[in-house]
Amino acid sequence: MNRQRDRNYRARIEAALAATRQQDALHRFGDAYLEARRQAFTGMDFEALRQNVSRLKDEVDSHREDYLEQFSRLARAAGARVFRAVDGAAANAYIVDLARRHGVRLAVKSKSMTSEETGLNAALRQAGVEALETDLGEWIVQLAGQRPSHMVMPAIHMFRDEVAALFGEVTGEAEPVDIQHLVGVARRQLRNRFLEAGMGISGASLAVAETGTLALVTNEGNARLVASLPPLHVVLVGIDKLVPTLEDALCVLQVLPRSATAQVMTSYVSWIRGPVPREGQARELHIVLLDNGRSTLAADADCKDALRCLKCGACANVCPVYQTIGGQVFGDVYVGAIGLVLTAFFSGLEPAGELIGACIGCRACAAICPAAIDLEEIILRLRRRIGDREGLGLAKSLVFRQVLRNRRLFHALLRGASLLQKPVFGGRDSIRHLPLHFSSLTEWRTLPVIVEKPLRDLLPAVENQPVSGHRQVALFAGCATDFVHPRIGLSLVKLLNRADMAVSFPLQQTCCGIPALYGGDRETATELARQNVRALLADNPQAVITVCPTCSTALRRHFVELLQDDAEYAEAARRLAGITRDAAVFVAEQGPDPAAHVQRGTLTYHDSCHLKRRCGVWQEPRQLLSEAGWQVQEMERADRCCGFGGSYSFAGYPEISREITKDKVNAILRSGAAVVATDCPGCLIMLRGALEKRGLGLRAAHTLELLGEALPDSSR
Amino acid sequence: MDLTDRFTTAAERAGARVVRCPRRSALLDYLAAEAAGSILLPNFAVGSRLNLAAGLRQRNCPVITEDFRRLAPRADSGVTGANFALADTGTVVLDSTDEPLRLASTLPLRHFVILDPRKILADSMAAVGVLGQLQKHPDPGFTAFITGPSRTADIERVLTIGVHGPAQLHILLLQGVSEDLLES
Incomplete structure (x- = not known):
């Protein structure tokens, strides 16, 4: 990516972030729009209507x-x-x-x-x-x-x-x-x-x-x-x-x-x-x-759905990035998600580069589009294309190609980081300050600490698992659970053990590859897909359970797509996709635990973007938490992005993340709940970090942690 | 709820005023009371059938029936019929290919539409056929869906009425004047 252009774009973002009156107006608009839109669609089958629109637009296309x-x-x-x-x-x-x-x-x-x-x-x-x-x-x-x-x-x-x-x-x-x-x-x-x-x-x-x-x-x-x-x-x-x-x-x-x-x-x-x-x-x-440029777009199988666009602007109305920096910065002639795509075709991939990088990937656009355009997916494809064309840059290329593809090296580095960070976190479980120019990352949030003993070291030690071979499932932890929040994985094991299931942790599993894929490195993502398919299917489990919706998306969707032309792995990837289950759904299927029924207080639930809008899961976690004795008090716009977006909040656009996170924290506070639950370890990093930095005393926890604690023999 | 009630609810929600007129004289009285200044009265089937020009002149209203290009920009009110209406959205549909109909319905601050409730269709899907008849003939055509008054929210999203078109849309329901969806 062009460095001068990148600098210019960052300067424009800074200016937009300073325009707080605009941000307020766009936020108020976004909230009012959603409610008014809901009323306007009352009694109508939005999904059927938009499928109809997409069909008739596709008919013209062909x-x-x-x-x-x-x-x-x-x-x-x-x-x-x-x-x-x-x-x-x-x-x-x-x-x-x-x-x-x-x-x-x-x-x-x-x-x-x-x-x-x-x-x-x-x-x-x-x-x-x-x-x-x-x-x-x-x-x-x-x-x-x-x-x-x-x-x-x-x-x-x-x-x-x-x-x-x-x-x-x-x-x-x-x-x-x-x-x-x-x-x-x-x-x-x-x-x-x-x-x-x-x-x-x-x-x-x-x-x-x-x-x-x-x-x-x-x-x-x-x-x-x-x-x-x-x-x-x-x-x-x-x-x-x-x-x-x-x-x-x-x-x-x-x-x-x-x-x-x-x-x-x-x-x-x-x-x-x-x-x-x-x-x-x-x-x-x-x-x-x-x-x-429309014919070029029509001939582009990856992106052509964008031609269905009705130019309604809904994708901008619901976009947290648009609400934060406005259409003058987050768009060109056309703004918002569709603006990113159309700019790439009407003005060229080059001028669209920064815009495409500034999408946080929350999928709010894809969910609201009346022409059923999967905007986020198209933006991802364009990002990969830019990665192929412009190269990834030295840092990304080093991390993705040299480190991520080599699980031993990657995990050794993570373990090493756990030792290195000691002086800065001083015994607590999050980093409050970082030295020198990294310090901007901890101005508004604490950063998670990499644990001394990752889940992969802890899990074999968990005792009293039911005899293997009875009902056996494998856990795909994902890096954040494995190395930052192992308690999530331990909770899942406890919950499933009570349902008479043995949980294995295939040690060869590694990063799901999403950071590489979303960062534009398809090759590394494909290699990681192979490694994980091999590791997870080795013991022929009845199901593979994910505790991170982003990983879940990788296993169920991206692996299949990345390996579809791989003679050795295509079939296995499809098999893995077929048996991969989101933890909340899987746990809910086992039925409520009768021992867990105590009044525990009020919590509010944050919908992770990928869990709600990729996996279509939002009812089960709420149901499980309320069965476990929590009173669920909804926050406003529970499914609005928390600002994490993976590397977006660290390397991409942390200044935009900060604002989106602030909105989320305010919504949590207004709910009046003392605990916020979520099903995504990434969201958890963000929410915990922001709540902690503000010293608010609210707790952020993964649904599985809370469910684990609700079991009779549990202590936090 | 019958179609007329549904239409009325939706049209009023969109900001139109819907008035049930029991007979011709009530309609003329309403027009005379609510129209200020000169009234554009183009030639349309229901208007002729009701002999609106004479009725309005009897009530001392200044009525314009010709030379629309010159006089329309300064007129305060316009009166037209409607080909049909859509209950679900409160929309009146007017084939305004004739220029006087277009001017009378776009330029003045007040637009009065006379509609026989028998011409209210359930929704736009029920209008596919008739819209096709209006748009498929060989000559040029201009069919207007009109739902409430002219509006904008372009300044701070504050809903404001009457920016370029009529600020008032009065829909006068009068039974028994037309059942023909192809005439207004």
Whole structure:
């Protein structure tokens, strides 16, 4: 990765982190959005609706040229002119030429992200045509000389006082800082411009192949004026907006407003086919179908699902990184998760590099996307691609290739670290301070200490396991449990022993490879997959139990994918995936332990991103904890990321992590519980570290630890 | 809940005002009372059937029935019919391919829509066929879904009404004027 670019990007993050008013606004928005969206989808089967959208978008994808031809033919039949623009420059040139030929001096625009993508306003300005944004948010951003920070709410990063100042410059008067008044100013200032303009420019949310119809989905009513009043109407629309039929378009409309603004329907949907009549003047409708990287994206099997995007902005609304640093930094023309992907294709992998690195991987985007795009997965694939192209950098390459692939060396180093850290942690179980420039890592959290005796040393010593061969399962601990929180593993053994099961710990198991995979080193991840498949299946266990949802994802999903072309391991990887179980689910299946029923107090539960949104598990841990006597008091947004994100919080963007963690700690505090439980050793490192540093006296624990303690013969 | 009730609930939730008019005179009285300034009255089937122009003039309302391009920007109110409506979202659907209908429904601050409740469909999926009929004929077409008044939340997400389009949407329910989804 380019070092200068990286430095510049970090400077922009610092500036965004200092803008606390924006952060507050985006947080409040995110919370309000989720609740309003939930209401808007009440009584609807979101999963079915979005599968439907994804199907119809994929149908277009597999016959795109046919649908484009059909759309163009029918639009022309209704009198429209249709131009296929291969890239932004071609689209701009067509529109500029059109404006020249018609002597257009003023073009009024309704919101079009596609025109932001092509840089149309600048092209028109150079040709002497004023391009005036009429969407309120776009107008504000245009007056401020900025770019939109959100696809649906372009000026969400700005405030009423700033708007009043900008409008004051337009009217030449001091405008009161009152939103209703300011909206009135916009109406009065812009109304005549619609009537004067020689050209109206809009985007479109849908292009219907079976009729040649464009649908404009808006709230303000400016798009209707843009489409109706000037003698020329230009629609700049990406070829990804095609849908086969009107019925499909209506299906999209069932999810689009609900996802974008949590409305069941926007104020206006205008279905436009051909140039509608205008008194006394011939009217023209020009449709510019823009490719600009979309065909390349369509041909890219790893990423093509991104073309299903409806541009609703939901992925930004729920993104903890977006809420922390805003769309001006976490995006380019398009912001949020989809923005990262589209930037890579519309502007190139190079400029998208930092953005892609700044995703924390929490999957909130993938869960909310109304077109069922697995955004996080696509971002991971792009990260790997950047890793392949730009190299991993010396440090990563050393760690991944030389250390991680060699289990003995890796574990020897971890044991060595346990000795080295002694002077800094002074007998407690976490590091409070680090020397020199590492100290920024411990300013806001303590760091976990690597234990003297890892789980792999402790486990053979656990006595009274039921006779092997009765019911035998293997534990895959993962590094954090093995070397930081061995108690999690010991608790699991106790719990399963009571259910008359023997738990083995295959000693050849090693890192699941996720740090390498997510860091862009697929080769190391593949080698680790082989080592683990071999180790875990050696004794032919009935099940392999994971206590870390990220490891679980590796075993159940990534190993299969990484080894699918490996003649020796493909079948074994599938077998391992089939018998791998999340601890909470597996323990819950054994039924409640009757001895565990005592009132223990109140706890709150933090959903790990990977457990909830990868493994689909969130009910079982709550159920187990409440059966064990805990009263579960939900925190706000229990499934919002804790800020850990693996190496993200150490090497990647610890300054962003810090803010996300702060949000989580505040949510925990507001719950009023004295204990926070989670099922992920990674989250645990983060939560324990942050709670401890703030001296709050709250306890963070893995669900299994709490369940283990609830057993009769237990002491902490 | 019947379709009219469902429609009314949803439309009011979206910020529209829904008024049941027992007869023509009640509708005209409402228009005369609520429309301020000049009223754009384009030519549409239900408007002619009800002879709205005469009725409004009888009530001393300044009515504009021609020269829309010139007069529409200064008019305060617009009156149109509706082809049909969608109960689940409270949407009225108006084929406004004719320019006077478009101007009357987009420019003024107040938009009055006359709707026969028999034209209320359950939801957008029930409208697939008729929308197809409106969009599949050879001539150009402009079909508007209208749900509540013009709105924005672009400044600090504060919902504000009437930014570019009508700030008031009045839906006047009048039984027995049209059952034809292809006319307004």
